[in-house]
Amino acid sequence: MQTALQYIFSGLAIGGIYALVALGFHIMWSTAKAVNFAHGDALMLGAVLAIMGIDVGLPIALAALLAVAASCLFGVILERYAVRPFAKTPTSIGWMLTTIAVGIMLEALVTMQFGGFSRPLPSPGVDKALNILGAGVYPQELLIPAVAVAVMLGFVWMQRSTLIGRAMQAVAFDRNAAALMGIDVNRMFAISFGLASALGGAAGILVAPVTQASAQMGLILGLKGFAVAIIGGVTSAPGVVIAGLAFGIIEKFVEGYISTAAREIIGFSIAILVLLIYPQGLFGKREVFKV
Amino acid sequence: MSHRFASFTRASVLAMAALLAGPAFAQQEPCIGNSGPLTGAAAFGGAAVKYGAEIAIDEINEKGGVLGKKLRLIQYDDAGAPPRGVDNTRRVAMSDKCIAILGGYHSTVGLAQVDLVNEIGIPYIGTIAANTKIIENEKSPNYMFRVSAKDKWVAHFLVEQAVKASKNGKIAFIYENTGWGNGAFPDIKAAMKAKGKELVAAETFNWNDQDMSAQVIRIRDAGADTLLIWGLDREGNQIVRSLDKVAFKPTMIAAWGLAGNLGELAGPLANGVRVMQTFSWLGEMDAKTKVIWEKIQKKHGLKDPTELKMGSGTANAYDAVYILAKAIEKAGAYDWKKVREALYQVEHTGLVANYKPAFDKADPERQDAILPEYYRLTAWHDGKLLPIAQTPYGKSQ
Amino acid sequence: MKTTDTDVLLDVRGLKIRYGAADAVRGVDLQVRRGQLIAVIGNNGAGKTSVIRGISGLVRPHAGEVWFKGVNTAALGAHRKVEMGMALIPEGRLIFADQSVYDNLVLGAYTRWNRERSAVMSEFDEMFELFPFLKERLHQRAGSMSGGEQQMLAIARGLLSKPILLMIDELSLGLAPKIVEQLMTLLRNLNAKGQTIVLVEQLASHALAIADYAYVIGHGKVELHGDAKTLARSPEVMEAFLGKKRKTVETKNGEM
Numbered sequence: 034m035q036t037a038l039q040y041i042f043s044g045l046a047i048g049g050i051y052a053l054v055a056l057g058f059h060i061m062w063s064t065a066k067a068v069n070f071a072h073g074d075a076l077m078l079g080a081v082l083a084i085m086g087i088d089v090g091l092p093i094a095l096a097a098l099l100a101v102a103a104s105c106l107f108g109v110i111l112e113r114y115a116v117r118p119f120a121k122t123p124t125s126i127g128w129m130l131t132t133i134a135v136g137i138m139l140e141a142l143v144t145m146q147f148g149g150f151s152r153p154l155p156s157p158g159v160d161k162a163l164n165i166l167g168a169g170v171y172p173q174e175l176l177i178p179a180v181a182v183a184v185m186l187g188f189v190w191m192q193r194s195t196l197i198g199r200a201m202q203a204v205a206f207d208r209n210a211a212a213l214m215g216i217d218v219n220r221m222f223a224i225s226f227g228l229a230s231a232l233g234g235a236a237g238i239l240v241a242p243v244t245q246a247s248a249q250m251g252l253i254l255g256l257k258g259f260a261v262a263i264i265g266g267v268t269s270a271p272g273v274v275i276a277g278l279a280f281g282i283i284e285k286f287v288e289g290y291i292s293t294a295a296r297e298i299i300g301f302s303i304a305i306l307v308l309l310i311y312p313q314g315l316f317g318k319r320e321v322f323k324v
Numbered sequence: 325m326s327h328r329f330a331s332f333t334r335a336s337v338l339a340m341a342a343l344l345a346g347p348a349f350a351q352q353e354p355c356i357g358n359s360g361p362l363t364g365a366a367a368f369g370g371a372a373v374k375y376g377a378e379i380a381i382d383e384i385n386e387k388g389g390v391l392g393k394k395l396r397l398i399q400y401d402d403a404g405a406p407p408r409g410v411d412n413t414r415r416v417a418m419s420d421k422c423i424a425i426l427g428g429y430h431s432t433v434g435l436a437q438v439d440l441v442n443e444i445g446i447p448y449i450g451t452i453a454a455n456t457k458i459i460e461n462e463k464s465p466n467y468m469f470r471v472s473a474k475d476k477w478v479a480h481f482l483v484e485q486a487v488k489a490s491k492n493g494k495i496a497f498i499y500e501n502t503g504w505g506n507g508a509f510p511d512i513k514a515a516m517k518a519k520g521k522e523l524v525a526a527e528t529f530n531w532n533d534q535d536m537s538a539q540v541i542r543i544r545d546a547g548a549d550t551l552l553i554w555g556l557d558r559e560g561n562q563i564v565r566s567l568d569k570v571a572f573k574p575t576m577i578a579a580w581g582l583a584g585n586l587g588e589l590a591g592p593l594a595n596g597v598r599v600m601q602t603f604s605w606l607g608e609m610d611a612k613t614k615v616i617w618e619k620i621q622k623k624h625g626l627k628d629p630t631e632l633k634m635g636s637g638t639a640n641a642y643d644a645v646y647i648l649a650k651a652i653e654k655a656g657a658y659d660w661k662k663v664r665e666a667l668y669q670v671e672h673t674g675l676v677a678n679y680k681p682a683f684d685k686a687d688p689e690r691q692d693a694i695l696p697e698y699y700r701l702t703a704w705h706d707g708k709l710l711p712i713a714q715t716p717y718g719k720s721q
Numbered sequence: 722m723k724t725t726d727t728d729v730l731l732d733v734r735g736l737k738i739r740y741g742a743a744d745a746v747r748g749v750d751l752q753v754r755r756g757q758l759i760a761v762i763g764n765n766g767a768g769k770t771s772v773i774r775g776i777s778g779l780v781r782p783h784a785g786e787v788w789f790k791g792v793n794t795a796a797l798g799a800h801r802k803v804e805m806g807m808a809l810i811p812e813g814r815l816i817f818a819d820q821s822v823y824d825n826l827v828l829g830a831y832t833r834w835n836r837e838r839s840a841v842m843s844e845f846d847e848m849f850e851l852f853p854f855l856k857e858r859l860h861q862r863a864g865s866m867s868g869g870e871q872q873m874l875a876i877a878r879g880l881l882s883k884p885i886l887l888m889i890d891e892l893s894l895g896l897a898p899k900i901v902e903q904l905m906t907l908l909r910n911l912n913a914k915g916q917t918i919v920l921v922e923q924l925a926s927h928a929l930a931i932a933d934y935a936y937v938i939g940h941g942k943v944e945l946h947g948d949a950k951t952l953a954r955s956p957e958v959m960e961a962f963l964g965k966k967r968k969t970v971e972t973k974n975g976e977m
Contacts, residue, residue, distance in 0.1 A: 036541055039570065043535040144363055150633070151365075151558040153589050162569045169537075169569030196834050199824050203817050209779055210815035215803030215832035215882060244534045245558055245589055249365060253532050289538035293528050294501065318819075 035167035040285040042170040046243065048281020049178030053236040054258025055265060055273035056184055057229040062267045063192070064201040064225035067120040067128045069111055071136025073255020075233025078104045078139075080246035081147050083238050084154055093155075101234040108230025109223050111135060117222060123208075136251070144248040151250075156242035173242050178278055180239060184232065185274045192270075201225055264307050266317020276315060280304075352423040352658040354393035356381070356645065357416025359409045359437075360428030362401035368584060368633040369429030373451045374399055375632070376641030377426060379619050384645070390652045395645075398422060404429070406436035413437050417446040423658045424449060424648055426641060427470065429634070431455035432503045441467050447651075447664050449644045452637040454478060454580075455507050459691045467660075469667060469683060470692045471644035471676070472637075473580070473602055475504075477696040479511035480518070481600055482577050485701060486550045487519055489575045489598075496525040496548035496574070498539060498563065500555040500581075508554045508579070524548050529559055536566040544572040553578035553597075560597070561589035568593055577701075584633045587707035594704040596717050601702050602676050602694055603639035605629040607714040613675065616642065630708060636676075640694070643674035647682050647693065728755035730886055730917055731776070731807075736785035738768075738775045745771040747941035748785070753886065753919055758912040760928035760949055761921040762962060763938035770812055772938060773890050773921045777809040778802045789886070804832050808884035812891040814875040818864025822855055822874060825863050829878030841881065848877040851907075869900035876907070880916075887911075888919040893927065905931055925962035929953040937962075 054073065061068045069075070079100045086096025115135050119127030158173025192198035203211040204221045212218050237246070244250060258277070265276025280300065288296045313319050358377060360370035377397050385394045398420050400412035409428065416425045425441070427434055427450030434453035441448045442463045450458060450470030459470050486495045497512050499505035509526065516523055525546040527539035540563070543551060551574040553560060560582040567573060577598045587594045605617060606629050617629060620638070632638055648663075650670045655662035668685040672678075677698040684690035705715040712718050731753040738746035746768045753759050763769045774780040776787055778799035787795040794802055799809075817825050826848065827834060830841045849856040852873045858866060863874060872892065879887055889908070893901045901924065909931040912918050922928035929935055932949040937958065945952060952958050 039537050039541065043537050047535060141363065144365075144367070148367060150368060150585050151561075151589065152585070153561075153591075159565075162565075164571070169571060171565075171569070196827065196831065199820065199828055200831065202820055202824075203828055206817050206819060207815055209799070210811065210817065211828075212779065212799035213777070213803065213809050213811060213815070214828045214878075215800050216828075217798075217800045244532075245561060247365065247558070250532070285535070285538065289541070293530065293533075293539065297530075 036289065037286075038166055039168040039170075040289045041282060042165070042168050042174065044282030044285035045178045045278060046170070046174035046281070047284065048278035049174075049181045050236070050240050050244070050254060050277075051258050051261045051281055052178065052181035052274040052277030053184065053240070054233070054254055055262035055267075055277050056181065056188065056270060057233045057236070058259055058262040059267055059270050059273050060188060060229040060232065061225055062205075062262075063270075064205050065112070065116070065120065065222045066123050066205055067116050067125075068132070068259075068267075069108065069116065069226065069230070070129055070132040070259070071111070071139065071251070071255065072229065072233055073251030073253075073258065074136050074139050075104045075108060075230040075251070076237030076240065076254060077143065077246070077248065077251035078107055079234025079237030080154060080241035080250065081143055081237075081248065082234075083241070084152055084246055085147065087154075097235075097238050100238060101231050104234025104237070105227045105231035107139075108226040108228075108233070111230075112222055112226035116226070117219065136255075140248050140251070147248050151245035151247040153245055154238065154241035159242045171243065173239075177239060177243070180236075181274050181277065185270045189270050197224070260301070260304050262314075264304050264314055266311075266314025268318050269314070269316040272314060272316025352660060353421045354390065354658060355396045355398050355420055355422040356648065357398045357400065357412070357420060357422040357425040358428065359400045359402045359412035359416070359425065359433065361404045361430065362399065364403040366404055366429050369452060369637060370401070372632065372634040372637035373426060373428065373641040375620050375624065376451070376638035377645050378623070379616060380642045380645035380649075382619070384649050390649050391656070391658070393658075395649070402428060402430070402433055404433065406430075406433050409433035410436050410440055413440050413446075413448075414444075417444045423447070423652060423660070423663060426644060427451050427453050427458075427472070429453060429637070430504075431458065431475075431507065434458040435503070438463070438468055445660050445664075447648070447660060447667065449648055451641040451644050452634065455504065456511065457507070460688055462688075465664065466688065466691055467664060468691060471647060471674075471682070471694060472640045472692075473600070473694065473699065474689075474692045474696075475508050475579075476511045476514075477692075478579055478600055478699070479508055480515040481696055481699045482552050482579065483512065483515035483519060485577050485598065485600075486552055486575075487521070489577065490550040492547065492549050493521065494524045494546065494548045495521065495550045495552065496527070496543040496546060497523050497552045497554070498527045498529065498536070498543065499553070500559060501528045501530050504581075505554050512552065512554075529555070529563070531556075531559065533559060534562050536563050537569055540566045540570055540572060543574070544570060548574055550575045550577065552576075553582065555579075556581040557584040557586045557589060560586050561594075564590045564593040564597065580634070580636060582704075583636065583702070583709060587704045587709065591707075595706065597704045598712060598717070599702050599704070599709060601700050601709075602636040602698065604700060604702050604709070604711050605632050605635040605638070606702075606708055607710045616675070639675040643672070643676050643679070643693075646674060647672050647679065729753070730755050730789070731919075732786075732788040733772075733776060734786045734788070736772060736775055736787065737783045738771045738780060739783040740771075744783075745941055746775060746782075749938070749941070749943055751776075751936055751943070751946075753917060755917055756912075756915060757917055757934055758908070758932045759919045760925075760932035760935040761919060761938060762923070762925040762928055762935060763944075764961070765923065767938045768941040769921050769938040770890055771941075773809065773888055773919070774811075777807065777888060779809070779811070803882055803884075806883070806885035807888070808879045808882050808886070809888045809890065810875045810879040810892075812894065814871050816863050816871050816875055816878070818862070820863060821860050822863050822866075823859045825874055825878055826855070826881060829881035832882055844881060844883075848881070852877055868895050869897065869904075872896060872900070872904060876904070880911075884916075886917050886919065888921070890921045892920065892922060893924045901927060925958070926953075929958075 082100035083096045115131040116128040159171045162169040200216045261277045262273045265273035287299045362370045381395045402408040416422045424447040429452045431453040438461045448468045454473040454475045456476040525543045582599045651666040654666035670682045682693040701712045703712045703715045703717045733751040736749040775782045786793045929949045935949040935952045937945040
C-alpha cells in the first residue's frame with residue numbers, strides 16, 4: 034500500500050510536468066493550429082535564466098520574473114520568424130522543421146553559456162521530504178500537478194469568458210472569419226505563442242528544483258509533453274492535463290512493478306494504441322482541415 | 325626480354341611496397357591530438373583533460389621540447405558523439421599528422437576509436453574513458469594505451485570497499501542504462517563472485533530520470549546496507565533524494581561519475597557518498613601538486629580547486645603527456661611505430677602514480693598504466709569532494 | 722424612394738485581383754454612396770465574389786485603389802477595415818460553429834466590446850427584437866442551427882460592429898426561398914433606416930428588386946451599371962439573369 038502510494042506521488046509529480054508542457058502545446062495549437070516543437074526549450078530558458086540571474090546577484094523573484102519575460106519573448110520572436118512565414122495555410126507544415134531547428138540551435142547556444150552541468154535551482158519546496166502515510170514526497174513535487182490543474186482551469190475560463198479567449202478560438206476555427214470580426218490574426222498568434230512560452234518558462238522554474246536545470250532539459254520533457262498532448266487530444270485543455278497525470282502515474286507503476294526498461298516501451302506502446310483507437314486523442318475533437 | 329621483364333617486376337614490387345609501407349616511414353608532427361567533449365553535457369570532462377595536457381606541454385616546452393621540437397595540443401570537440409570521435413581521430417592522424425592522440429571523456433567514443441586507431445597505427449593514450457574493452461581489445465599490435473582508471477579494476481575496487489563498509493554483507497548495485505553502466509555490470513558481478521558473494525539487488529535508471537523511488541524501494545526491501553552507484557551527478561542527485569524520500573540511507577560508494585557537482589545538487593544529502601578517483605586536488609596538497617595547481621589556476625583564472633571538475637582527468641592527462649614525451653625521446657623520432665614500442669620502456673614518477681614501468685608489453689591488461697593500488701577513495705562532505713581521510717567518514721577506509 | 726446623399730463612401734478604381742496565374746478581376750470601378758443599397762450581380766465565376774473579397778481585404782488586390790473614408794485601403798488587412806467601419810458577411814456565413822450564439826455576437830462586437838460595453842449590450846437587445854430566436858438559442862452551439870438561422874446570426878454579427886458600410890456575399894446560398902424573401906425584406910428595412918449596403922448576389926431578381934443601383938460583373942469586369950430598376954428592364958440583363966428569353970425562330974429540326 035505504502036509502495037503504491039509512493040508511486041502515485043512520484044507519478045503525479047512527473048505527470049504534472051508533462052501536463053504543464055502539454056498545456057503549452059494546447060495553447061499554441063488552440064489558436065494557431067501550429068506549435069513550437071522546441072517548446073521544451075521554453076522551460077529550459079526559464080530555469081536556466083533564473084539560475085543565471087541568481088548567479089549575478091539578482092533576488093530570486095526578480096530573476097524568475099525576468100526569466101519568464103525572456104521565455105515569453107522567445108515565443109513571440111519564434112512565432113514571428115520561424116512559424117508565421119511557414120504556416121500560411123492551415124495545412125502548412127514547414128513550421129515543424131523550423132521550430133525543431135531553432136530548438137537545436139538554442140540548446141547549443143545555451144550549453145556554451147551555461148555549461149554542460151545540471152545545476153540546481155534552490156527552493157524551500159525541496160528542502161525536506163514530507164511523509165504522507167508512509168510515502169515520501171517533496172512539497173514542490175505536489176505543487177507541480179496542482180499548478181497544472183490551476184493553469185488548465187484558468188485557461189479554460191479565459192477561453193470561455195474573455196474577449197481574447199473567444200478571439201483565439203475564432204482564429205483557430207477560421208482565420209478569415211476572425212479577421213472579418215476585426216481580430217488581428219497575427220497579433221493573436223503572437224499572443225498565444227507568447228503566453229504558451231511564458232507559461233513554459235514559469236513551468237521550468239517550478240520544475241527545476243526537482244529535476245535540476247540543464248541546457249538539455251527541454252528535450253525529453255518536450256517530447257513526452259508533446260506525446261501527452263497528442264494522447265489527451267491537443268484541442269482539449271482538461272484532456273492534456275488528465276493524460277499527463279495519468280501517463281506519469283502509469284510510468285511509475287510500470288517502473289515499480291515491472292522494470293525501468295519496460296517503462297518507455299509500455300509508455301509509448303500505450304500512446305500508439307490510444308492513437309489507433311482515438312486518432313484525435315482521448316478528449317480531442319475531430320479536426321476538419323479546409324483545403 | 326625476360327631479364328627486362330624481371331627487373332620491371334622487381335621495380336614495381338618495390339614501388340608498391342614503398343607505397344603501402346609509406347605511412348610507416350613518414351615523420352609525424354610534434355603535435356598531440358585530443359578528441360573530447362568541449363560542448364554538451366560533459367564539457368567539464370573535456371576541459372579537465374585539456375587543462376592537464378596543456379600544463380604538461382607548457383612545462384616540457386619550457387625545457388626545450390622533445391627532440392628539439394616544441395609540442396602543441398590540437399583539440400577537437402566530439403560532444404560525446406562516437407562518429408565525431410572517429411572523424412577527429414582521422415583528422416589528427418592523417419591531416420594534422422600528430423605523433424599521438426589523447427583519449428577523451430566518453431567510453432562510447434573510446435570504443436568507437438579502437439578500430440581506426442589500430443588500422444592507422446597511431447598511438448592513443450586514454451585520459452578518462454575507463455571502459456575495459458577500450459584497452460583490452462584483442463588487437464595485436466595494440467595501439468590503445470591508457471593513463472586512467474579501468475572499469476574492471478574500478479569494479480573490484482568498489483566491491484572491495486563495499487565489503488569493508490558493509491555490516492550485514494548485503495550489497496546492492498544501481499547503474500545507468502548506457503554503454504558505460506551496462507559495461508560495468510558484468511565487472512561488478514565478477515568482482516562480487518571473486519569475493520564469494522552476490523548482489524542482493526541490481527537496478528537501472530535512465531538519463532534524466534528524476535525519481536528512482538521504485539528502484540530504491542526494491543533495494544531497501546532486499547535488505548542492502550551498502551549501495552554501489554555507477555552513474556553521473558545529475559542522476560546521483562535524484563538517487564540520494566529518492567533515498568531520502570523513502571527514509572533509507574545505505575552507505576554509498578560510487579564510480580567517478582559522481583565526481584562533478586553532486587555536492588552542489590544534493591546539498592547535505594550528498595554527505596558521506598564515497599567516490600573513487602585516481603587523484604584529488606582538494607584538501608591538503610603536497611608541494612609538487614601545488615605548483616601545478618597554481619599554473620592551472622593562473623592560466624584559466626580559477627579561484628579554488630573545487631572548480632576543477634573531474635580533477636582525476638586533469639592529473640591523468642598531465643601524466644599521460646609526460647609519459648608520451650618520454651617515449652618519443654626514447655624512440656628518437658616522431659614515428660608512430662617506434663613511439664609505440666618505446667612506450668613499453670617508459671618509467672615515470674607522476675602525479676597519480678609511480679609508473680615502473682607505465683606499460684607492459686607481455687600483458688594485455690597492462691596497456692593501462694595506473695594500477696588499482698593507486699585508486700583513491702574520496703567522499704563528499706559539505707559540498708566538497710575530499711580524500712576520505714580528511715573527512716569524518718575516514719574511519720571506514 | 723429615399724434621397725441619396727452625395728457622399729461617396731466607397732470608391733473603387735481599377736481593381737485587379739490575381740490568383741496565381743489567373744486574373745479573376747481585371748479592372749473594376751465601383752462607387753457606393755452613403756445610404757445606397759448596391760447590388761452586384763453576375764454569373765458564377767464572373768468575379769463578383771473576388772471583387773468583394775478584394776474590397777474587404779481578405780485578398781490583397783494585385784492593382785487598383787480602394788478609397789474608404791478618404792484613405793486608400795487597398796493594402797490594408799481585413800481586420801483594419803473592420804476597425805474603420807467596413808463589415809463583410811462572407812459567402813458561406815463563416816459563423817464560429819463550435820462557439821455559442823452569444824460568443825458569436827460578442828465577436829461581432831469585437832472592435833467595440835471593451836470600450837462601448839453598455840452600448841453594445843443595448844444593441845444586443847435590438848438584435849433580439851429583430852431575431853427573437855437568437856435569444857432563445859443564446860447559449861446553444863452556433864453550428865447546430867439551421868442555415869437560415871445561421872445567416873440571420875451572421876447578419877446580426879455583422880451589424881454589431883456598427884459598420885458604416887455593410888457588405889454581404891451570396892446571402893441566398895443554400896437557403897429556402899421563403900427565408901431568402903424574409904432576409905431581402907430585412908435588408909431593405911435596414912437600408913431604409915440608413916444602413917449603406919452592398920449586396921453580392923446570384924439571385925439577380927431579388928437583388929435588383931431592393932437595390933438602388935447595380936453593377937453587372939462579367940469576365941472580371943463591369944459590363945453594365947446603372948439604376949437598379951432600369952437595369953432590371955434591360956434586355957441583356959433580362960436574358961442573362963432573369964430567365965426571360967428572347968423569342969427565337971423555330972428551325973426545321975425543332976431547335977429553339
